[in-house]
Amino acid sequence: MPARTFVGSKVRRLRREHGLTQVEMAGRLGISPSYLNLIEHNQRGLTRPLLLKLGEILKVDLHALSDDAEARLMADLIEIFGEPMFAGKTLGRDELSELVGAAPGIARAILALYRAYRRAREDALGLSERLTENPFLEASSHRLLTLLTSIRSFSEILRDNADLAPERRQQFIATVAEESEKLTDLVNELFEFFGGDGRSPLRATDSPADEVVDFLHARNNHFPTLEAAATEARRHLARARALGGLYEALVGRLRRAHGIEVRTAPPGAADGPTDSFDAAANRLELAEFLPPASRVFAVARRFGLMSCAALIEERLAEADLSGPDARSMTRRVLGNYFAGALIMPYEEFLGAAQDLDHDIERLQQRFGVSFEQACHRLTTLQRPGAEGVPFHFLRVDAAGNITKRYSRSGLRIPHFGGTCPRWNIHSAFMTPGRVDTQIAALPDGATYIFVARADSKPGPGFGAPRTHYAVSVGCDISFADRLVYAHGRDMRAPGAAMPVGLHCRQCERQACRQRAFPALVH
Numbered sequence: 001m002p003a004r005t006f007v008g009s010k011v012r013r014l015r016r017e018h019g020l021t022q023v024e025m026a027g028r029l030g031i032s033p034s035y036l037n038l039i040e041h042n043q044r045g046l047t048r049p050l051l052l053k054l055g056e057i058l059k060v061d062l063h064a065l066s067d068d069a070e071a072r073l074m075a076d077l078i079e080i081f082g083e084p085m086f087a088g089k090t091l092g093r094d095e096l097s098e099l100v101g102a103a104p105g106i107a108r109a110i111l112a113l114y115r116a117y118r119r120a121r122e123d124a125l126g127l128s129e130r131l132t133e134n135p136f137l138e139a140s141s142h143r144l145l146t147l148l149t150s151i152r153s154f155s156e157i158l159r160d161n162a163d164l165a166p167e168r169r170q171q172f173i174a175t176v177a178e179e180s181e182k183l184t185d186l187v188n189e190l191f192e193f194f195g196g197d198g199r200s201p202l203r204a205t206d207s208p209a210d211e212v213v214d215f216l217h218a219r220n221n222h223f224p225t226l227e228a229a230a231t232e233a234r235r236h237l238a239r240a241r242a243l244g245g246l247y248e249a250l251v252g253r254l255r256r257a258h259g260i261e262v263r264t265a266p267p268g269a270a271d272g273p274t275d276s277f278d279a280a281a282n283r284l285e286l287a288e289f290l291p292p293a294s295r296v297f298a299v300a301r302r303f304g305l306m307s308c309a310a311l312i313e314e315r316l317a318e319a320d321l322s323g324p325d326a327r328s329m330t331r332r333v334l335g336n337y338f339a340g341a342l343i344m345p346y347e348e349f350l351g352a353a354q355d356l357d358h359d360i361e362r363l364q365q366r367f368g369v370s371f372e373q374a375c376h377r378l379t380t381l382q383r384p385g386a387e388g389v390p391f392h393f394l395r396v397d398a399a400g401n402i403t404k405r406y407s408r409s410g411l412r413i414p415h416f417g418g419t420c421p422r423w424n425i426h427s428a429f430m431t432p433g434r435v436d437t438q439i440a441a442l443p444d445g446a447t448y449i450f451v452a453r454a455d456s457k458p459g460p461g462f463g464a465p466r467t468h469y470a471v472s473v474g475c476d477i478s479f480a481d482r483l484v485y486a487h488g489r490d491m492r493a494p495g496a497a498m499p500v501g502l503h504c505r506q507c508e509r510q511a512c513r514q515r516a517f518p519a520l521v522h
Contacts, residue, residue, distance in 0.1 A: 008039055008041055008043075008101065009040070009097065009098060009100065009101015010070065010101050010104075011039060011040055011046075011054065012101070012102070013101065013102055014058045014060065015040075015058070018057075018058060022036050022037060028053070029050060029053050029054070029057070030053075031050075070100050070101065070104065071410070071412075072217065072407075072412070073100050073104065073107050073111065074097060075412035076111050076412075076415060077096050077099070077100065077107060077110065078096060078506065079412075079414060079415065079502070079506060080110070080114045081096070082505050082506045083505065115207070115210055115415075119207055140186060140189070143186055144183075144186060147179050147182055147186065148183070150179045151176055151179045151180060151183065154172045154175050154176045154179070155176060157172055158172050158173065158176070208322075208323075208325040208326040208329045209329070211319075211321055211322060211326040211329075211330070212326065212329050212330050212333055213405060215321070215333075216406055217406070217407075220382045220408070221379055221380050221382060221406055221408065222380055222381075222383060223315065223334070224383070225311050225314075225315075226304075226308060226334065226337055226338050226341055227341050227346055227383070229304075229307070229308045229311060229338065229341075230304075230338055230341035230342040230345070231341075231345070231346075233303070233307065233342055234342060234345060236253075237249045237253065246296055246300075246343070247292075247295060247299060250296070250303050251299060253303060254284070254299065254302065254303055254306065257306070257307065258282075258306045258307075259282050260282050260283065260284055260306065261281075261282065261283045261284070262283075262286065262299060263284070263285050263286070264285075264286050264287075264288050265286070265287070265288065273287075274287040274289075274290050274294065274298075274457075275287065275290070275294075275298040275302075277302060284302050286299075287460065289458050289460050289461070291370070291458075293368060293369050293370045293373065294370065294457075296343065296368070297336075297339050297343065297370075300338070300339035300342050300343055301332075301335040301336055301338065302335070303338075303339075303342075304334075304337075304338030304339055304342065305331070312331055312334045315334060316330060316331060316334075337380065340373060340380065341380075343367060343368070343369060344369065344373075344374070346381070346386075347386070349363070349377055350386060350388055352366055352367075353378065353381070353389075354482070356484070357482060357487070358378070358389065358482060358483045358484060359484045360374050360451065360453075360473070361435065370455075371455060371471065372455070372471045375393055375471050375472075375473045378391050378393075378473055379391050379392070379393045379406050379408060379473070382408070389475050389479045389482055389483075390408040390409050390410075390475060390476070390479070391408060391409055391473045391474065391475050392405075392406065392407035392408060392410075392413065392473065392474050392475070393405070393406045393407075393471070393473050394413060394419075394425060394471065394472045394473075395469055395470070395471045395472075396419075396425055396426070396469065396470055397467075397469050398429060398468040398469070400418050400419075400426065401418075402414075402418070402419070403469070404471075409448060409474055409475045409476055410446065410476055411448055411474060412502060414502050414503045414506075418503055419503055420500045420501045420502060420503055420504070420507065421514045421516070422499070422500040422501075422514060423438070423440065423450065423452075423472070423500060424436045424437070424438035424440075424450050424452045424472070424498075425450070425452040425470050425471075425472040426470070428452040428453055428454040428470045429454045429468070430454075432454040432456060432468075433453070433454070433455065434453065435451060435453045435485075436451075436452050436453065437449065437450065437451055437452075437485040437486075438450040438452070438498055439477065439491060439496050439498060440474075440497065440498050441498065441499050442501065442502070443499075443501060443507060443508045443509060446476070447476070447477040447491075447497055448475065448476055449474055449475060449477055449480045449483060449485060449486060450472055450474040451472060451473050451474060451483070451485050452471065453470065453471060453472075454468070454469070454470040455468075455469060455470070455471070456468045456469070457469075477491060499512075504516050504517040504518075504519065505517055505519065506519070507519055
């Protein structure tokens, strides 16, 4: 049965932009006007042949007619209007679908506005905690009250005692002046504590992490120019790689081509960065406790950032990034992408993933990478004509904070707040180092297979804190037969699927015993 997609509002908007009536468009498509009307109102789906014809008539590519971007935008709006502040005013799915299809710019503006509100709210809450707990403010409050009381007392004496001797009056005036100077100094200290004179321009934007996620989604997390650059780099490194290993080859290449020395040194602090680049000394320092996979990856990333600097800056120039933090984070992500493409060549990795039925641990062993690096690479296999399984990727820390996210599978990973506690990425912390699989059924009928594993990264020595985290990849259940994790499992057996949600605010499962917040959708 041909795949169908529902993008009626987008078709209607594009038709009108081209000045075509329904009758004219239907005639070009070879269908009846009434059928086109049903398509535009999402009562009928678009088959692949109709999509191809529409692309030709409207002069847009199939990606522009895809419902993936609109579905993500729709999911974000549903999440926003499920927040407590909109209680009693929740918009229906049909209304939101109409808004996204007819006015996607307005929908994106609503999303940007809400993200800015959330960021400002989090900043305000953080500042509130800082104000209530900071010893400087507690001491300053006491000094402020003391100075104000002193100035007021001496001022009242001067006002109410007209017969004061000139010498005494002068003493009181001098005291008021001295206390006023102290008050001025204290106020200046408080201004500095709160970040200056308040004249710095403020811009309400997405967080840098949100901007990076949007950047990746807009490009399907696939960068052909970086793939080509990695292929060319492997060609130059091939002989040296055979002689001394990829790590040594990269280290030598960095030194000869860019004058960068790679040193192994303990970090300056227990929780400091495990790899850092000193631009002044042209030196890359790697923490001595880094495992081999992380060492190779760090050197490959630095090699990519140096050898592909122009390509990376071109990609950054194409992106609408708000500031230096977002650009720095995106630059590092592109460096990571190059490193993954260099260590795990596209065709070789895709072939291995298919041959091994996406057994991630065996992919780790074959390419000498970490579990997380292999999971990342799986999400980048989106070359047209040679696509891999559309996976989502998620990483959380031990506190449940989402530290990385990307979804190509259709799963809507919440932007605002945590995820459902029933997702196996959370229970994976109970069995660190062991792969856990889960068939997850969402309230809307979508079913996914989740693969999760919890790991930890060592500290610099005995007693130093370790970094604990869990990663998960997953895909729609229709791809499960391509995964080793589904072999021998009856996907339709009673109890095979775990009923899950996205997060409590959106979840309709009222009887869930793990509910943390009341549902706003019934």
